[in-house]
Each structure stands twice: as C-alpha cells, then as structure tokens.
Amino acid sequence: MTRVTVHTPETAPKESSNELAALGKQFGKVLNIHGAMAHSPVVLQSYVALQQVIGDYGTFDARTREAIALVVGNVDECTYCQSAHTVGAKAAGLSEDQTIAIRNGNIDFDDKLSTLLELTRQATANKGSVKDADWQTALDAGWSDTELTELSTHVALNLFTNYFNHLLDTDLDIPAAPSL
Structure with missing residues (x-):
C-alpha cells in the first residue's frame, strides 16, 4: 500500500x-x-x-522516450514504471513483443535504437558511466552527441520516478507489464 x-x-x-x-x-x-x-x-x-x-x-520522439523509460525501469526493477511505460510505448507505436524485447535487452527490430538503449542500460546500471566503444557505436549509428547528452536527462527523470515508486511503494493502478 x-x-x-x-x-x-x-x-x-x-x-x-x-x-x-x-x-x-x-x-x-x-x-x-x-x-x-x-x-x-x-x-x-x-x-x-x-x-x-x-x-x-527534447529531441527524442515518443517511441524513443518510452523505450528509454522501459530500459531504466527494467534495470532499476520498478514495476510501476515498467507497467506505465509499456502502456505508453504501445501508444507510441511499439508492439507488446517489442516492449518485452526492450526490457530484456534483445532489440532486433531497430539497430539504431538498440545502440541508444545499450547506453541507457549501461548509464542506469553504472551510475552514469558508459563504455567509450559503445558511445562511439551510437554515434556511428546516427545519434548526435546532442542526443546522447540529452539521454542523461531522460535517465535522470526515470530514475527519479523509479526511486519515488520504490520509496513510497506506489500501488499499481494501471495494467501490469508482461512478466519477463
């Protein structure tokens, strides 16, 4: 409760x-x-x-923002945010199977997005640190350094909501995200 x-x-x-x-x-x-x-x-x-x-x-479209949120929520194990952003991601054009793949880190449907989400996963898990080679891979995939810099704000916002939900034990009032 x-x-x-x-x-x-x-x-x-x-x-x-x-x-x-x-x-x-x-x-x-x-x-x-x-x-x-x-x-x-x-x-x-x-x-x-x-x-x-x-x-x-912001420069990211809704689909990309929701994908980032799904990764952060998964790494940070926030049930509420994974559920909320599954709903949001589907509204932004991702299929339920794609939301599961994003949460699992198995993105085989969009190579460019996959490079951004790998940085997101690393930044979330490693207190903001990412591998130089993966930063370069994202640049090579077509992300700008402006977009990669902006990623820090999206990670911070989602950590903010994840930590809030963990601290307050927010009751789920939306459909639960599919189990992984």
Whole structure:
C-alpha cells in the first residue's frame, strides 16, 4: 500500500492541485504516482518541470522516450514504471513483443535504437558511466552527441520516478507489464 496519501486535485496541497488536475486530464485519471507526488509540492513540481523541459526542448520522439523509460525501469526493477511505460510505448507505436524485447535487452527490430538503449542500460546500471566503444557505436549509428547528452536527462527523470515508486511503494493502478 502506498505509504502516503494519494491525493486528488481537491485534496492536494494548493501548490500541487493545478498540476495534479492537468496530469489527471492528460492521463484520463489521476494516477497513483501523481497523486502521491502531490503530497509534496516540490516532488510534483520537479517532475512536471522535467517533463516540460523535455517537451519543449527534447529531441527524442515518443517511441524513443518510452523505450528509454522501459530500459531504466527494467534495470532499476520498478514495476510501476515498467507497467506505465509499456502502456505508453504501445501508444507510441511499439508492439507488446517489442516492449518485452526492450526490457530484456534483445532489440532486433531497430539497430539504431538498440545502440541508444545499450547506453541507457549501461548509464542506469553504472551510475552514469558508459563504455567509450559503445558511445562511439551510437554515434556511428546516427545519434548526435546532442542526443546522447540529452539521454542523461531522460535517465535522470526515470530514475527519479523509479526511486519515488520504490520509496513510497506506489500501488499499481494501471495494467501490469508482461512478466519477463
């Protein structure tokens, strides 16, 4: 059971209520993660701010963003995020089998994406460190150094939500990701 109150826009602190209402509208309901984040305005506002910056300046399409999130969630063993981003990845055009392959690290359907996700897996598992050869492989596959730099923000955002879910033991209120 989630360790804190899962707020609605009506019960949230006033500094969280508008953002929580907007997230509820975006997702069709207030998700448990967002309602729990609303408990602390600094948490919800940080999450919203990172999402906004990515939306305003990010270079990755939705499919790539969701694939990154699936890798981070898998490496970090976040059930909630793997589930949420499986839903998001399917909405962004990936099949369920592809979401499983991404989580398993067996991406055979997109060589360019595979190189980016290998860096994502390494960065998540190794506190940001990646192998020089794999960085170069990603560049050779067509990713720019701007995109590879941006990857750090996506990893950080997803670690933020993963750690939040681990800390608060967020109850799953969306379809569970397929077992691996």
